[in-house]
Amino acid sequence: MSADQAVITIAPSHARRLRATVSARILVPLVVIGILGIGAIVVPVLYNYDPLHADLLVRLKPPGTAMPDGSIAIFGTDKVGSDLFAEMMAGTRVSLIVGASTLLIAGIVGGILGLLAGYFGGWLDTALMRIADIQLAFPSILLAILLVSVLGQGILNVIIVLSISNWVIFARVIRSQVLGLKSLEYVEAARTLGASHFHIIFRTLLPGCIAPMLVIASVEFGYVVLAEAALSFLGVGAPFGTPSLGSTISTGTQYLASAWWISTIPGLLLLVLVLATGVLGDALRDRFDPRLRSA
Amino acid sequence: MAEMRIGSDAVTRSAAASLLSVRDLQVEFTTAAGVARALDGVSFDVSPGETLAILGESGSGKSVTGQAVMALLPKPAGSIVGGSIVYDGLDLTARPVKDVRKLCATEIAMVFQDPLSSLNPVFQVGYQVAEPFRRRLGMGKREAWGKALELLKRVGIPDAETRIGDYPHQFSGGQRQRIMIAMAIALEPRLLIADEPTTALDVTVQKQIIALLADLQAETGMAMILISHDLGVVAQVAERAAIMYAGRIVETGPIREVYDRPAHPYTRGLLDSIPSAAEIGGRLTPIVGSPPNLLALPSGCSFNPRCPFATDRCRTKVPALRQPASRGSDHAAGCHYSEEVLADA
Amino acid sequence: MPKAAPTHQPLLSVSNLKVAYPIRSSVLRRIVGEKVAVRDVTFEVKPGETVGLVGESGSGKSTVARSVIGLIKPDAGAIGFNGHDITRYSPRQLKSVRREMQMVFQDPYASLNPRLTVRDLIAEGWRVHRDVVPRGNWTAVAQELMERVGLNPDYSDRYAHQFSGGQRQRIGIARALALKPKLIICDEAVSALDVSVQAQVLNLLQDLQEELGLAYLFISHDLSVVEHLCARVLVLHGGEVVEEGSVHDIFDRPQHDYTKALLAAVPVVRPWLGRSVSSSTSTHPERLTQGGTIAPNIQSREERNDIYS
Known part of the structure; x- marks a missing residue:
């Protein structure tokens, strides 16, 4: 009956159309993120951007202003006369580094704890999940502010703080994934081979968790970038001298009436970045849905 | 009409x-x-x-x-x-x-393989069986409930008076299939299509369900299509x-x-594959190969790669259903070599 | 012909097996009782023998199958394998037992890891038991096994979902064979297959048994398959063995009412030839020639009665 159903239960042309849009939904955000990534690396170097450099003669110039050195500030300048484009890209660099490192740490820690909790169950599971509950009940931005005020400012501390508030989501999703996988016959089959716990956890269960992990990672990326921006906006994130999208937007708010671009343009960039990762996450979730996969 | x-x-x-x-x-x-x-x-x-x-x-x-x-x-x-x-x-x-x-x-009803997923888990079975009466015949609640009870009794749900208020998960697989059948025959359909109605059930229950379907048919004179493997x-x-x-x-x-007297090599292969048809402990005579991929059917007769009778003709020309020589007018097989298949038996 | 069991030591001996699941209260999850899944099940499987569990x-x-292979811990009773009581074995000790006892699962779709190629599926056991096949030979031996179970060895890099149900079950059998087991537990191993493919797999199982001297514990709800394949049969009902005997005893002279009801319910392909399984099979000429071998079976039944009644 299985083949019968394979033909019938998926609406195949529908699936194909979905897959076509899925690949576009994966490709476009990837290109956007890729361009931003390259820009974040290259642009500050090209512009010879120095966050501590001030040139008050050209401060608060609107987008498109010709600079004294002959270049054109396409997005204008900020309150100390830095080129806003270069500053934004340097800020994007910080955002991307914070985002990627946070997800890596939170993903590894949360993933392993989720695997263990789901696989072994019992008191380990209970303990881990209660910690997760408590942490989820506590607003994560408040927790982050609290931790930063203890640990002090700095990119590394921001990463640590955001990892602490993000591992929970990985742990929960992976745990529930493992609970689902654990009872599948192919996992039991591995047990009947005499496989060790290590083998089952890392060779049998983990591969089945990669897809949901990628999906959460891409969705969470947007949140982490926003959280970093929020921390910097509040003045507890990136320290002075480290441009971040959040701090740029924050300083720009004082000039919203006279120089709208300082807050608005980095804000739009942040929006694009977060949107791109969000769409990517959604598309990945669809992509990994086995019902949409061809046999 | x-x-x-x-x-x-x-x-x-x-x-x-x-x-x-x-x-x-x-x-x-x-x-x-x-x-x-x-x-x-x-x-x-x-x-x-x-x-x-x-x-x-x-x-x-x-x-x-x-x-x-x-x-x-x-x-x-x-x-x-x-x-x-x-x-x-x-x-x-x-x-x-x-x-x-x-x-x-109203006129054509269907019974599916999996009675659990065909019943809504959050409604009492009585409500679900009564629904067609209320919706299609516009009966009142009490009257429809009475009809539902009658039907549940008819399909052999023991203690139907008390069980009518139970939910689907409280019934066994066989009883759920009986409930599905009750819903299917509620409006006295003229044609009942049963798609693998007993596949998910134990053999003893299987037999009862098939007997129930046969009884109902004898009683109502409906036509029935039984789809099965x-x-x-x-x-x-x-x-x-x-x-x-x-x-x-x-x-x-x-x-x-x-x-x-199967006149198609596939029918014969199916019958020969059934274990009870072979001697105990002896070898079965299965059909070789696997069923074809519908996306890449072999040319000519789709069965030719698995067929012991296949010739070049089978690989090029799709056989039409026809009455094999010496068989009754209502027996037809889609094989170029039905006569040989029959003679070989 | 089902091979008569040689008279040595049983390969597997299960005695008074009991498995129960706790019933928990709905809110506090306290254990308030137990649901007995299996009670007092006793049987043996001799080397090279096929025992059916219907x-x-x-x-x-x-549940019996899963406790024998160690997926479930029994609550009481003993499981002996190859002369050792493995009931209380530690996971480390069980590891060596598992090499000799393998399982073929019911669902050829769910029992194969979708992320492994056929070669890796077969080699998974060698990754666990390092000394069976040296790593350099994995591909070659896996391909040999594929050929042995009737799969094209060129497809060793394909994934399970690229195969049909019957071919997947062959992969499952190849995986079980990879560790050179003495006993294979087939848990509804052919139930999900179409009848023509099922016959192919049953033939394969018989060939492998003859060639490798395997013993099978064959679990099925399909009586005609069990009748075809097994030498001895246990009938389970409500977690207890209601009848045990040679395939001829059970199918031709069932004693217990439940067995009789079960046999009567088996659909007969040509009901116009006669109603029950036993009558249709006993009209088979081969079955009649077995008349000479009936006597020892009756005797063994009497012996059993002595033990159990």
């Missing part, structure tokens, strides 16, 4: 006797990998009071046939691309799906059998004739 |  509604002459041949007449039905499924011809030229008739068994393995198209009649083909992937389904003189393929569904709600289960009740392979009916006739 | 859903037949 059937005569009055018939428009085309294509169906006049069978219109007089048959309730459902399927002619040259073609169904296609569009998949990511291409277009699959799930049904290719399927024709059969069912008369009132008759039971037709449609038999086949996975992917043979037996379930698709039922879905096509009930307008249950998954949209937009599956569609009828040719042929006709004439029910009581009315060509269902020419009607909007909405009309067919309406007809199906199990040659033994349907043999108890069906008068005629249609064997399907790769979207075609490869053999059809009175079930005894088909089983006792 | 029963309907809820009879506990899968």
Whole structure:
């Protein structure tokens, strides 16, 4: 009956159309993120951007202003006369580094704890999940502010703080994934081979968790970038001298009436970045849905 | 009234006797990998009071046939691309799906394989069985509930008075299938299509369900189509059998004739594959190879790569259903070499 | 012909097996009782023998299989394998036992890891038991096994979902064979297959048994398959063995009412030839020639009666 159903239960042309849009939904955000990534690396170097450099003669110039050195500030300048484009890209660099490192740490820690909790169950599971509950009940931005005020400012501390508030989501999703996988016959089959716990956890269960992990990672990326921006906006994130999208937007708010671009343009960039990762996450979730996969 | 509604002459041949007449039905499924011809030229008739068994393995198209009649083909992937389904003189393929569904709600009923997923877990079974009475016949709540109770008793739910208020999960698999049957026969359909009605059940229950279906049919005179992969289960009740392979009916006739003197090598292979047919502990004689991929059917007869009788003719020319020499007029097989198959037995 | 069991030590001996699941209260999850899945099940499997375990859903037949292979801890009773009591074995000790006892699962779709190629599926056991096949030979031996179970060895890099149901079950059998087991537990191993493919797999199982001297514990709800394959049969009902005997005893002279009901319910392909399984099979000429071997069976039944009644 299985083949019968394979033909019938998926609406195949529908699936194909979905897959076509899925690949576009994966490709476009990837290109956007890729361009931003390259820009974040290259642009500050090209512009010879120095966050501590001030040139008050050209401060608060609107987008498109010709600079004294002959270049054109396409997005204008900020309150100390830095080129806003270069500053934004340097800020994007910080955002991307914070985002990627946070997800890596939170993903590894949360993933392993989720695997263990789901696989072994019992008191380990209970303990881990209660910690997760408590942490989820506590607003994560408040927790982050609290931790930063203890640990002090700095990119590394921001990463640590955001990892602490993000591992929970990985742990929960992976745990529930493992609970689902654990009872599948192919996992039991591995047990009947005499496989060790290590083998089952890392060779049998983990591969089945990669897809949901990628999906959460891409969705969470947007949140982490926003959280970093929020921390910097509040003045507890990136320290002075480290441009971040959040701090740029924050300083720009004082000039919203006279120089709208300082807050608005980095804000739009942040929006694009977060949107791109969000769409990517959604598309990945669809992509990994086995019902949409061809046999 | 059937005569009055018939428009085309294509169906006049069978219109007089048959309730459902399927002619040259073609169904296609569009998949990511291409277009699959799930049904290719399927024709059969069912008369009132008759039971037709449609038999086949996975992917043979037996379930698709039922879905096509009930307008249950998954949209937009599956569609009828040719042929006709004439029910009581009315060509269902020419009607909007909405009309067919309406007809199906009252005159054609279906029983599915998995009774648990076909029942709504959050409503009492009495409510679900009573629903067609309230919705289609406009009965009051109390009256419909009474009818539901009557039906549950009829299908053999023990202690129906108290159990009518229970929820689906509180019943065993066999009882759930009885409830499904109660819902199917609620409005006294003239045609019942049962798609693998006993596959999910234990053998002892299986037997009871088949007996129940046979009883109900004898009582109401409805026509019945039993779709199954199990040659033994349907043999108890069906008068005629249609064997399907790769979207075609490869053999059809009175079930005894088909089983006792199979004229298609596939039918014979199926019968030989059943363990009880072979000596105990001896080797079975299975059909070699695997069922074909509907997206890449072999040329000529789809069965030719697995067939011991296959020749070059089979690899180039699709055999039409025909009556083998020396067989009755109602026995037909889609094989170039039916006579040889029969002689070889 | 089912091979007569040689008279040595049993390969597997299960005695007084009991498995129960706790019933927990709905809120506090306290254990308030137990649901007995299997009670007092005793049987043996001799080397090279096929023992059938039949029963309907809820009879506990899968529970027996899963406790024998160690997926479930029994609550009481003993499981002996190759002369050792493995009931209380530690996971480390069980590891060596598992090499000799393998399982073929029911669902050829769910029992194969979708992320492994056929070669890796077969080699998974060698990754666990390092000394069976040296790593350099994995591909070659896996391909040999594929050929042995009737799969094209060129497809060793394909994934399970690229195969049909019957071919997947062959992969499952190849995986079980990879560790050179003495006993294979087949838990409804052919139930999900179409009848023509099922016959192919049953033939394969028989060939492998003859060639490798395997013993099978064959669990199925399909009586005709069990009758075809098994030398001895246990009938389970409600977690208890209601009848045990040679395949001829059970199918031709069932004693217990439940066995009789079960046999009567088996659908007969040609009901117009006669009603029950036993009558249809005993009209088989081969069955009649077995008349000479009936006597020892009756004797063994009497012996059993002595033990159990």
